[in-house]
Amino acid sequence: MKIGYIRVSTEEQNPARQQTLLRELNVDEIFLDKASGKNTDRPELQRMMQYVRRGDTVIVESISRFARNTRDLLELVEQLTAKEVEFVSKKEAIDTTTPTGKFMLTVFAAVAELEREYILQRQREGIAIAKQQGKYTGRKPLPLPDNFEAVVTRWRRGEITAREAMRKTGLKPNTFYRRVHE
Template sequence: MKIGYVRVSTEEQNTARQEIMLRELGVDELFIDKASGKNADRPELRRMMEYVRRGDTVIVESISRFARNTRDLLDLVEHLTEKQVEFVSRKEAIDTTTPTGKFMLTVFAAVAELEREYILQRQREGIAIARTQGKYRGRPAKDYPNFECVVARWRNGEITAVQAMKQLGMSKTRFYERAKLLNK
């Protein structure tokens, strides 16, 4: 069977272009995720990986639609190989049944990961510029009205730190950071 996998990063993005291309290639089954490719924890990808059987071929429009980092891509392809499933990426013309295809897969995976890192770097740079212009302030700090009282009870030994965190609905890191600021 030919199995198609489609991914876009957000719910608002359209999958039609990828779907049409894969349908034209005669895929029998199609799995579609609307989620970031930063990791392999995607519902339809997991479903597809369980679904494929020996002799199947997984076809994607491009490597970046399948995985955004080298390790995930190589792990996914290795898992497919163990199941005796072929992997084909149309854009990069990669076919893992050949040694050259396997080599090219590794090279393109590294390029996809580099592209993701560039995107994140540009995002950080854009945020830094926006901050200097006063246009970006980040998420507003959450208010915990009874924080000082709960911390005082914790410091007096009336409650444990875990109980204090639970009462406040705070993570361990945030709790200790804020408690430390009270000492200053």
């Protein structure tokens, strides 16, 4: 069987281009994730990895749609290979049934990872410049719950545990302690 995998990073992004390509290639089944590619913890990717079996071919539009770093890509392809499943990336013309295809997969994975690192670097630089110009102040803190002061007072007196105070205020540990110390 031909198995197609599609990934878009957000709900707003349109997977139509990838879907059209895979339909033109007559794939039998399509798995679609609307999630970041930063790791392999994606529901449809995991479902596809369980679904494929010996003799299948997984087809993606681009390796960047499958994995964002070399390690993840190579691990996923290794899992497919162990199941005797082929991997094909149309954009990069990679076919893991050949030694050259395996080599090219590694090279393109490294390039995709480098590209992602450049994107993150530019993002960090842009945020730093925006902060210097006073245009970026980060996320505004959520307002404190109405019962925060009363609960913290009880906690400081030893009447309730920190865990109980967090439960009553609905705050997670890091947030609770940070807000207590502010």
